[in-house]
Amino acid sequence: MLALAGEVLLDLLWEEATPWRFQGVLGGSVLNTATALRRLGFPVRLLSELGSDWLSRRCEAEMEARGLELRLLRHPEAMPLALVQPNPQGEAAYSFHLPFRAPYRPEPGSLRGARVFHFASLFALDPRTEGGLAALLEEARGEGALLAFDPNLRRPPTPEERRRLWGYFHQVDLLKLSLEDARLLFPEDPVGRVRGLPPRLKVLTLGAEGAVAFFRGEAVRLPGETVAVADTVGAGDSFTAGFLALLLRRGYTGDNLDQLRPEDLEEALRGGIALGALACTVRGAGLPEAGLAAWKKAYLGD
Numbered sequence: 001m002l003a004l005a006g007e008v009l010l011d012l013l014w015e016e017a018t019p020w021r022f023q024g025v026l027g028g029s030v031l032n033t034a035t036a037l038r039r040l041g042f043p044v045r046l047l048s049e050l051g052s053d054w055l056s057r058r059c060e061a062e063m064e065a066r067g068l069e070l071r072l073l074r075h076p077e078a079m080p081l082a083l084v085q086p087n088p089q090g091e092a093a094y095s096f097h098l099p100f101r102a103p104y105r106p107e108p109g110s111l112r113g114a115r116v117f118h119f120a121s122l123f124a125l126d127p128r129t130e131g132g133l134a135a136l137l138e139e140a141r142g143e144g145a146l147l148a149f150d151p152n153l154r155r156p157p158t159p160e161e162r163r164r165l166w167g168y169f170h171q172v173d174l175l176k177l178s179l180e181d182a183r184l185l186f187p188e189d190p191v192g193r194v195r196g197l198p199p200r201l202k203v204l205t206l207g208a209e210g211a212v213a214f215f216r217g218e219a220v221r222l223p224g225e226t227v228a229v230a231d232t233v234g235a236g237d238s239f240t241a242g243f244l245a246l247l248l249r250r251g252y253t254g255d256n257l258d259q260l261r262p263e264d265l266e267e268a269l270r271g272g273i274a275l276g277a278l279a280c281t282v283r284g285a286g287l288p289e290a291g292l293a294a295w296k297k298a299y300l301g302d
Contacts, residue, residue: 006030
């Protein structure tokens with residue numbers, strides 16, 4: 001079982017300006033990854049937060065329909081929103097509306113049975129969640145789970161956020177970043193600085209250029225896949241789902257990651273790149289059914 005923690009948002013995708021029109025889809029970095037993993041056939045537990053309005057109830061019903069095991073903290077406020085405006089190249093600008101104010105406090109035992117614990121994005125940078133995430137990380141270590149983190153930055157982090165990020169860097173086994181993340185963190189030498197970070201395994205996605213992994217002092221780089229891009233929303237989240245799925249399929253957890261074989265790392269990297277490219281072929285953070293079926297056959301077998 002994979003356990004994931006992060007924000008859940010309603011993404012409002014900009015459609016046209018006269019009149020203003022948006023298309024609403026359920027989103028959030030970790031939810032996108034969790035949904036992809038569930039569609040790949042893995043049991044997934046999602047730890048997150050919701051509001052108390054009608055929109056929150058509709059979103060909860062949709063997550064249940066996706067087959068996710070939910071562990072939710074409820075707040076009296078309304079559902080969080082993300083307004084998304086893709087540019088002509090398919091890259092997105094975001095405007096986030098995050099109403100929650102109370103601390104995040106997960107129930108003890110939330111990670112029982114987890115072989116992977118992954119967390120990410122706005123949720124990890126919020127001071128409200130710091131204590132709750134510390135408890136989850138301690139529990140995940142006790143389970144022997146693989147600890148994975150994706151900062152998924154949208155702007156340069158503040159000094160306090162950098163402190164929080166470095167704390168996570170020193171605790172996790174797997175750090176996944178995009179090249180945009182690396183440039184926001186280390187503008188002077190993004191790739192070189194990522195290579196030297198504390199986690200045992202670092203993976204840096206490079207957009208259309210593919211991805212590179214750093215493990216045991218070695219770099220493994222694979223090229224990207226050429227696809228017709230509708231937008232890039234959710235591409236990194238889908239990469240993470242593919243990468244984690246293939247590590248778990250080969251039996252890797254926090255206890256034995258040091259035994260990761262080069263051929264298994266290459267397979268996970270190749271599969272992550274392919275799944276991320278597939279996400280770029282549709283609008284929003286979904287994956288097309290036919291393409292997903294082909295990916296499963298190629299990487300997971302029948």
